[in-house]
Amino acid sequence: MSNRNVQLYPVAQALGAASPPIIISLGGLVSMSLNAPQELMTMPVFLFNLGVALSTLPAAFLVSQFGRKAAYMFAAVVAMIAGVIAATSIINQSFVWFCVGTLLVGFYAAHVQSYRFAIAEGLQGPEQGKAISRVMIGGLAAAVIGPQVVVWTQGAMDAKYAGSFFGLSVLAVLALLVLATLPSSEAKGAKQKAKSDVRLLDLLTRPKYVTAVAAGVVSYGLMAFVMTAAPIAMVSHGHEVHQAALGIQWHVLAMFAPSFFTGKLMAKYGKARITSIGLLLIAVSGVIALVGLELTHFWGSLILLGIGWNFGFIGATALVAESASDEEKSVAQGFNDFLIFSIVAVGSFMSGLLLNSQGWQMLNLVIFPIVAFVLALMLFNQRRSNKSAV
Structure with a gap:
């Protein structure tokens, strides 16, 4: 693991981990604005969490077959699309498509969660723990970035809250730019099998x-x-x-x-x-x-x-x-x-x-x-x- 990776993964973590606070903060409020049934008010947040759970094994497969850089960049692209889907669903008053958007963000979040393992690769002993701790510091920045995106953008468009999910897409684009600078990682699928x-x-x-x-x-x-x-x-x-x-x-x-x-x-x-x-x-x-x-x-x-x-x-x-x-x-x-x-x-x-x-x-x-x-x-x-x- 190069020093460059140790520097880049915390930045990618700060941008990627800012997405969940946006969904958790606004999921129920958007449901109310879209006149969702009372018993389904928390469905977007639940589907986000479900998306994370269901995507962890596919994320591991993509990493093993195509390498971390390619898998993480693909997930960031999915997040960019998911944010647009969620934002346009608010504009078009579609609760179902909003839920689809939050579910897809869960796919991205599953990849972001594995950054803590990626940063530890190639390190031994105490250096592993220090590197994992360092990437988690990105979560501290995300805890500020996510809520601030909501504050700055929730009323930026006529359709309230749509701007925040376009903001989520912008964060994904920024993360994609950071991930693109990572050294190319080897796809290890065949090597592992051998x-x-x-x-x-x-x-x-x-x-x-x-x-x-x-x-x-x-x-x-x-x-x-x-x-x-x-x-x-x-x-x-x-x-x-x-x-x-x-x-x-x-x-x-x-x-x-x-x-x-x-x-x-x-x-x-x-x-x-x-x-x-x-x-x-x-x-x-x-x-x-x-x-x-x-x-x-x-x-x-x-x-x-x-x-x-x-x-x-x-x-x-x-x-x-x-x-x-x-x-x-x-x-x-x-x-x-x-x-x-x-x-x-x-x-x-x-x-x-x-x-x-x-x-x-x-x-x-x-x-x-x-x-x-x-x-x-x-x-x-x-x-x-x-x-x-x-």
Whole structure:
């Protein structure tokens, strides 16, 4: 991995990861403006998440067959087209075509998610964690860029919100220009087949890989599960809408700001230890949420949830990267992301149902047994590795 790639992938991440905040911010509002049925108001956001989940394995296939540069540039072109489809559907008052647009953006987002693996290729040991942490800093920039695009462009056209989705297309064009400057990467499909007949079942019999995937799934899944319900819970317990929005803003900043030093912490204390700390912080965020319903409880919980996600997800990503050989990486990473974003899609949908039926407290109680199970799995795997080393 060249220094040039280490510099370019964070920029591509900042531009690519700015698309989800646009969809999440405006998906429901556009549905209302298009007079969608009440029960389908969140359908564009759900379809975006579903698009990410369904596209992770195709993204891994495209990378393995055509190389990362070609696959990522193709995905950016799809995003450019998807933004135009979404924008013109708003102008033409078509809810169905708007949903098609958000689904296609999910295809792009699945490729953007794999930038964190791409930047680690060719690096060893502590340098892997530092590089992954660096590309995630691009997510911090995206957390600012996406909402600002909405602010600047939502009323730029007669059809409200259409300008924001044309803005999404512009971001994709800028990302395409950045990706075009990456060194050409080799298509590894034939090379992989010659070296090894990689089977997913072989990877799933490897405790180190399974543990890393489980940590990533739980870190991301629980974060999305709680974050989706938090604004609704805050408003339903008497807080203002702008206070709920500010809480989410602090949460997103907490998700990405630690990336400046997460890589260094992993280099010093180890990937597994930082991942475990991340899971523990997610559990502590649940404790704070259960203590009370004041604004400080909600905000404190969301901030810790964001930091826990950062440690847990980046740590798990580094563990997945080191648990597979070069010829196994496309399969290992593709399945990892497929599982993560399938759970995120389901969790985002289920959190609303559980909040409405059981309440905010019960939703947070779900965190503890899940975190405990993965921590026990990591401890068992660590002891098993220690015995093997002895």
